[in-house]
Amino acid sequence: MKFCSNCGESVVLRIPEGDNRERFVCDNCHTIHYQNPNIVAGCIPEWEGRILLCKRAIEPRYGLWTLPAGFMENGETTEQAAMRETHEEAGANVEITSLYGLFSIPHISQVYMLYHGFLVNGAYEAGCESLECRLFNEQDIPWDKLAFPVVRETLQRFFADRKHGKDLPLQRGEIIKHPKRES
């Protein structure tokens, strides 16, 4: 951020009075521009024991596999965001059963909220951000071709929890910056 989105003058980075963090401040119109984490909402879509993954048709991580998920939009609920992203990326309607994964990724200021749910009728098809969508059994998950650490972490915990056969717990966690990767 270099300019004030309210008046167009230059902003400066400093700690406003009564605050304890640096913010972008406009000395012309006195707006303080707060920057806050984004929610990435998505699903772990299940059908007959298999999990639906999407092969990314966009950067970053073009060609790698991920759970359908994306940035929550203004004016929707977290569940609506998760279902919308699953429909956009995987052409699938999901009946949500529970919130399964809640992961903070502080170094990129994202919070992942991944809901477990079942496909409706088992139908799906690749959306325009996916090269391909496919249902995987646990033993066929492409572990070395997953797009993001949060997807690996979620799927590992999910398959372990599902073996217990009861209600899935909520899994909370933090994804730490990988030394050799951006996120």
Added chain:
Amino acid sequence: MKFCSNCGESVVLRIPEGDNRERFVCDNCHTIHYQNPNIVAGCIPEWEGRILLCKRAIEPRYGLWTLPAGFMENGETTEQAAMRETHEEAGANVEITSLYGLFSIPHISQVYMLYHGFLVNGAYEAGCESLECRLFNEQDIPWDKLAFPVVRETLQRFFADRKHGKDLPLQRGEIIKHPKRES
């Protein structure tokens, strides 16, 4: 948003190519300015069966009671945000036990994440955004002087769930716009 925060030129509101929602777009530097929901993180701090509430010293809802909560900051986890806000507003350290309330408020694009936890040593004191902090038994909760519908909803569900005496479930929900109020 009227001006581009990257180059200072005027922005226009339109649907970018490949998108399906209106965004603020800069035709000078071609930046698309996305706007996304904010997370409000907080706690339901418990001590010897009572719940800690804060009487607001700031607008909106000056003088009304709320759970300690506030906007999550970049670079932290949701749990850290909840504990930080509880410390700032109520001078209290909390040991988090679970995520209890997850509420979307789509008309103001906020997502509340309220963790249940226990006070450490029972210590607390009003922070500078609170006129007063106080522990309330269920029958003493000031139901007609609560600051926000999401606080009422959370406390109602919490006391009902706590009566069952088992692990608290995760409560998810949506707060609908009140016809006579802003939020």
